[in-house]
Amino acid sequence: ALIVLVTLRHVPESKDEQAAGRFDVLGAVLAALALAGITYGLIETGTPVPLVAGLALGAAFVVTEIRRSPDALVPVEIFRNPVFTSVNVVTLIMYAAMGVVFFLLVVQLQVVSGFGPIAAGLAMLPTTILMLLLSPWAGEIAKRFGPRWPMTGGILLAAGGFLAMSTIGPGASYPLQVLPAATLFGLGLSAAVAPLTSTVLATAEERHAGTASGVNNAVARTGSLLAVAAVPPLVGLVGDAFKNPPVFDAGFHMAMLVSAGMMVVAALITFFTIRTNVLAVEDDDEPG
Numbered sequence: 001a002l003i004v005l006v007t008l009r010h011v012p013e014s015k016d017e018q019a020a021g022r023f024d025v026l027g028a029v030l031a032a033l034a035l036a037g038i039t040y041g042l043i044e045t046g047t048p049v050p051l052v053a054g055l056a057l058g059a060a061f062v063v064t065e066i067r068r069s070p071d072a073l074v075p076v077e078i079f080r081n082p083v084f085t086s087v088n089v090v091t092l093i094m095y096a097a098m099g100v101v102f103f104l105l106v107v108q109l110q111v112v113s114g115f116g117p118i119a120a121g122l123a124m125l126p127t128t129i130l131m132l133l134l135s136p137w138a139g140e141i142a143k144r145f146g147p148r149w150p151m152t153g154g155i156l157l158a159a160g161g162f163l164a165m166s167t168i169g170p171g172a173s174y175p176l177q178v179l180p181a182a183t184l185f186g187l188g189l190s191a192a193v194a195p196l197t198s199t200v201l202a203t204a205e206e207r208h209a210g211t212a213s214g215v216n217n218a219v220a221r222t223g224s225l226l227a228v229a230a231v232p233p234l235v236g237l238v239g240d241a242f243k244n245p246p247v248f249d250a251g252f253h254m255a256m257l258v259s260a261g262m263m264v265v266a267a268l269i270t271f272f273t274i275r276t277n278v279l280a281v282e283d284d285d286e287p288g
Contacts, residue, residue, distance in 0.1 A: 024068060037053045040054070042229040078205070087196060088219045090269050091200075095220040097158075097266070105165060114170075125182075129186070131189055134187070142199075153188075154195075156264070162256050164177070164181035165185075170245070170249065200212050
């Protein structure tokens with residue numbers, strides 16, 4: 001109810017005046033089925049059929065969107081801007097790493113460290129608080145100096161938080177181990193997310209702002225979805241591992257290192273692909 005009230009009062013109305021055609025139902029169905037097949041195939045490794053089917057449906061989705069653009073679910077012309085494309089790649093990798101951490105940390109705290117369910121669920125609350133407090137400042141800094149450095153530094157800070165989480169084990173102390181890791185991750189996330197979102201919107205045409213935001217959000221969710229399906233089995237967290245503290249602890253440690261490595265890759269892509277301040281506000285031309 002609060003969100004509805006805030007939206008009605010403060011969010012301006014907007015629409016694409018050039019929009020035409022029908023809803024891309026086929027594209028939506030192909031995208032959903034592709035993700036379902038790939039995810040199921042990554043989890044159930046006994047048969048390659050779901051994974052192959054998911055990849056084939058994904059290819060069909062791409063072909064469909066190219067043919068239906070600009071009236072497609074994902075109009076391909078928004079990817080002509082290389083910064084928009086690279087930032088979405090960064091989003092995919094970042095949220096893949098974060099998805100693994102959010103999925104496994106609460107289990108690690110309960111199964112290995114002996115935390116209760118409520119304490120484990122509240123363990124990352126400092127991250128949320130830091131984002132609420134610091135994200136507006138990060139957005140202003142990125143607007144003034146460009147998103148390259150806040151995003152790169154923030155992503156690397158988050159990677160450091162994941163490395164700190166890899167030390168969480170049996171009998172872990174919340175104030176000495178969990179809180180510092182959550183704080184470091186929260187500081188990094190606060191520095192990176194607002195500039196990332198702003199860059200996505202700034203590098204798309206105004207009429208595609210809603211689509212660009214939707215694409216970036218879908219990319220983030222897809223990264224988390226696929227990583228949660230793929231990474232735990234790769235680090236040995238299958239079957240009864242979730243009931244075996246020593247086995248889960250070893251797998252969790254490796255998963256945190258993998259997640260930190262993904263964040264480093266995301267930081268490198270950010271550093272080498274965002275060269276200019278795409279958030280700079282140009283002064284209006286003086287009337288002649």
